[in-house]
Amino acid sequence: MISWNEITSRAENEGRTYLMEHECKELLEKQGISTTGASAARSSAEAVEISNRIGYPVVLKVLSPEVIHKSDAGGVKLNLKNAAEVERAFNEIETAFADKKLAGVAVQKMASPGLEAIIGVSRDPTFGPVLMFGLGGVFVEVLKDVSFRILPVTEADIDALIREIRGYTLLRGYRGTSVDLPALKELLLKISEMVMRYPEIREVDLNPVFLYTDGNVVVDARIFLEKPDAAAPRLSPERESTNLRGLFYPESLAVVGASDTPGKLGWNVFDNLLRHRFTGKLYPVNINAKTVQGVPAVASVREIDGPVDAAVILVPAAHTLKAFEECCQKGIKFIVIESAGFAETGEDGKNIEKELRRLAETYHCRFVGPNCSGIINTHHQMVQSIGTVGELRQGNIGLIAQAGVYAAGMLWGLRHTMDFAIVATIGNKADINETDILEYLGEDDFVEVVCMYLEDVKSGRRFIDVARDVAAKKPVIVLKSGRTEAGKKAVSSHTASLAGNDQIYDAAFRQAGIIRAADNEHMFGLARAFSKQPLPSGDGVLVVSYTGSWGVAAADALSLSGMKPAELDDETYRRLKEILPPYVGCHNPVDCTFDLNPVQLKEIIEVGLPSGNISSFIVILQAEILQSYVEELKKIDYQGKPILSCVPCKEFAISEVIALEQAGFPVYSTPEEAVAALSAMYRYAMGNC
Ligand code: ADP
Ligand code: MG
Numbered sequence: 056m057i058s059w060n061e062i063t064s065r066a067e068n069e070g071r072t073y074l075m076e077h078e079c080k081e082l083l084e085k086q087g088i089s090t091t092g093a094s095a096a097r098s099s100a101e102a103v104e105i106s107n108r109i110g111y112p113v114v115l116k117v118l119s120p121e122v123i124h125k126s127d128a129g130g131v132k133l134n135l136k137n138a139a140e141v142e143r144a145f146n147e148i149e150t151a152f153a154d155k156k157l158a159g160v161a162v163q164k165m166a167s168p169g170l171e172a173i174i175g176v177s178r179d180p181t182f183g184p185v186l187m188f189g190l191g192g193v194f195v196e197v198l199k200d201v202s203f204r205i206l207p208v209t210e211a212d213i214d215a216l217i218r219e220i221r222g223y224t225l226l227r228g229y230r231g232t233s234v235d236l237p238a239l240k241e242l243l244l245k246i247s248e249m250v251m252r253y254p255e256i257r258e259v260d261l262n263p264v265f266l267y268t269d270g271n272v273v274v275d276a277r278i279f280l281e282k283p284d285a286a287a288p289r290l291s292p293e294r295e296s297t298n299l300r301g302l303f304y305p306e307s308l309a310v311v312g313a314s315d316t317p318g319k320l321g322w323n324v325f326d327n328l329l330r331h332r333f334t335g336k337l338y339p340v341n342i343n344a345k346t347v348q349g350v351p352a353v354a355s356v357r358e359i360d361g362p363v364d365a366a367v368i369l370v371p372a373a374h375t376l377k378a379f380e381e382c383c384q385k386g387i388k389f390i391v392i393e394s395a396g397f398a399e400t401g402e403d404g405k406n407i408e409k410e411l412r413r414l415a416e417t418y419h420c421r422f423v424g425p426n427c428s429g430i431i432n433t434h435h436q437m438v439q440s441i442g443t444v445g446e447l448r449q450g451n452i453g454l455i456a457q458a459g460v461y462a463a464g465m466l467w468g469l470r471h472t473m474d475f476a477i478v479a480t481i482g483n484k485a486d487i488n489e490t491d492i493l494e495y496l497g498e499d500d501f502v503e504v505v506c507m508y509l510e511d512v513k514s515g516r517r518f519i520d521v522a523r524d525v526a527a528k529k530p531v532i533v534l535k536s537g538r539t540e541a542g543k544k545a546v547s548s549h550t551a552s553l554a555g556n557d558q559i560y561d562a563a564f565r566q567a568g569i570i571r572a573a574d575n576e577h578m579f580g581l582a583r584a585f586s587k588q589p590l591p592s593g594d595g596v597l598v599v600s601y602t603g604s605w606g607v608a609a610a611d612a613l614s615l616s617g618m619k620p621a622e623l624d625d626e627t628y629r630r631l632k633e634i635l636p637p638y639v640g641c642h643n644p645v646d647c648t649f650d651l652n653p654v655q656l657k658e659i660i661e662v663g664l665p666s667g668n669i670s671s672f673i674v675i676l677q678a679e680i681l682q683s684y685v686e687e688l689k690k691i692d693y694q695g696k697p698i699l700s701c702v703p704c705k706e707f708a709i710s711e712v713i714a715l716e717q718a719g720f721p722v723y724s725t726p727e728e729a730v731a732a733l734s735a736m737y738r739y740a741m742g743n744c
Pocket of ligand 1: 127167
């Protein structure tokens with residue numbers, strides 16, 4: 056049998072980056088994958104001789120480095136039953152492709168019909184090789200019903216890849232037939248292994264693969280090659296990581312560019328640090344001022360007596376390198392560059408970032424930014440934000456954001472209903488990136504929920520590995536902007552044309568167990584639920600409402616999201632009937648009408664709590680008497696069961712909403728939003744994001 060090297064060097068010698076069908080099938084057979092086979096015939100006599108050997112019926116296909124889509128041009132002759140038909144088909148192909156460089160005609164067995172599938176691999180600039188699976192024909196052509204996973208994959212990833220397509224029911228069984236799922240899984244794993252073994256494979260297209268009740272067979276195959284790019288995402292990246300605790304809990308902090316002039320950014324940052332009573336020593340550094348906001352200042356970090364753990368740099372971009380090098384020389388291990396005017400402005404800025412990276416490597420330090428709004432750690436009373444930030448409550452949410460607004464402008468409002476532990480803005484991420492911070496937040500005991508706002512991801516594979524580890528310990532909620540198709544790519548295979556940027560991110564997030572948010576509102580809605588309430592242990596929900604229509608909306612939303620209004624067991628039914636007024640029907644949702652009041656709500660919840668069918672609660676409350684619920688809801692022992700509330704027009708009862716939120720009860724504007732949050736918690740609890 057011909058080896059991989061022989062096949063690829065033959066292609067290279069002929070100036071081809073594309074392997075022909077018979078070569079691909081040989082390679083696949085070598086991996087233990089079953090194909091229809093294909094032998095090249097140079098003459099009609101040879102074609103007949105091969106057909107006689109393999110047995111009829113056979114298929115003849117044009118073999119040419121210049122013909123990629125064979126059937127389009129009449130290059131596929133199916134179901135040839137005897138020597139005469141083979142001879143005729145051979146001659147027809149030769150005539151039809153007279154102007155093409157022919158490598159012969161492939162003779163292969165005619166496979167018996169099966170369910171047609173497509174399996175492919177393409178390369179993504181962020182994540183590297185990506186595996187695709189879907190059903191063939193109209194499913195892929197029209198419905199684009201395909202799913203993706205980033206390689207390498209685990210068996211669980213393959214299970215999810217198969218289950219995710221809409222046509223999964225066809226695989227599992229339809230009109231009495233089902234396909235051999237274990238064999239399909241094995242085929243997908245073998246393809247992944249092959250691609251991981253040979254990095255020169257750029258794209259693979261197996262289209263179609265016939266799936267049978269017993270086994271499967273690859274009917275057509277294409278492989279595109281490319282010299283492996285040293286700069287491309289590494290296949291098995293090493294985990295280079297630094298323990299970033301010192302960045303979040305420095306005992307001493309220098310602020311280079313701290314200002315004594317109100318209104319300047321250097322003033323804001325130092326003011327934030329003072330007002331939030333930073334836990335540790337603060338050193339303002341300013342060449343012109345003797346004191347900054349009453350604290351004695353020095354002209355350079357080198358003049359500071361004693362060690363300094365971390366520094367914030369706020370000086371203009373042009374002076375940043377000097378300030379940075381002085382910090383390095385002082386032995387500072389973590390530096391946050393908040394100044395702007397770097398890679399985001401052009402080549403000069405990019406070069407400064409390169410130089411910053413070089414210095415960081417030389418001095419073994421790490422830096423955040425530039426062009427960011429610093430780090431906040433409420434448990435260390437450290438607020439480095441560029442914008443003034445009011446009082447923050449110590450909380451359990453960790454937020455990572457590329458954009459500075461999350462640590463200043465938006466935080467001004469968010470802090471009323473969300474309690475953060477750490478907020479880290481990463482700006483241009485010339486050194487420390489989202490994955491480094493995520494890895495650290497996974498370790499921080501105060502952080503119980505992680506939110507990320509991302510525009511892009513660096514070193515995609517490491518991101519998946521780290522996120523998967525963290526998501527196994529605490530929920531990771533990601534909002535990724537730029538969902539539309541970005542960047543042109545050379546599209547030669549079917550797979551590559553289907554692998555849009557957003558689908559790949561989506562696959563990566565699923566693979567890592569990340570909860571994907573659709574927008575800011577959704578992300579914060581999820582964060583409020585996860586950070587304030589325990590996870591539900593089942594799918595049954597008791598809905599209590601003051602309005603029948605919103606109760607029904609909640610029930611609909613629950614059913615659509617994989618949860619359900621809990622069935623009332625006999626005991627719960629009996630006790631509810633006892634406490635409900637005669638005009639309230641004893642069913643779920645419980646519609647108490649406008650008479651719903653806090654004491655009644657408390658009683659209903661307490662009747663529902665012991666029921667094994669009820670794992671969580673959604674309550675729909677009147678905005679006009681919202682304040683009255685706070686104290687009563689606080690009195691209940693929820694026994695580890697979550698409760699989410701929904702208040703129509705909540706934005707007009709904002710102080711009451713804040714009171715409820717601060718008491719630990721998340722409030723949503725609509726039943727759908729409340730259900731979206733609760734069902735995300737349920738899926739996370741079930742290990743299925
Ligand atoms: P193309 O280059 O156009 O994709 P294919 O090799 O996929 O050519 O052939 C086109 C179609 O012909 C396939 O989708 C499949 O339905 C059918 N076909 C091709 N080869 C075989 C075979 N060996 N056995 C059965 N059907 C085949
Ligand atoms: Mg094909």
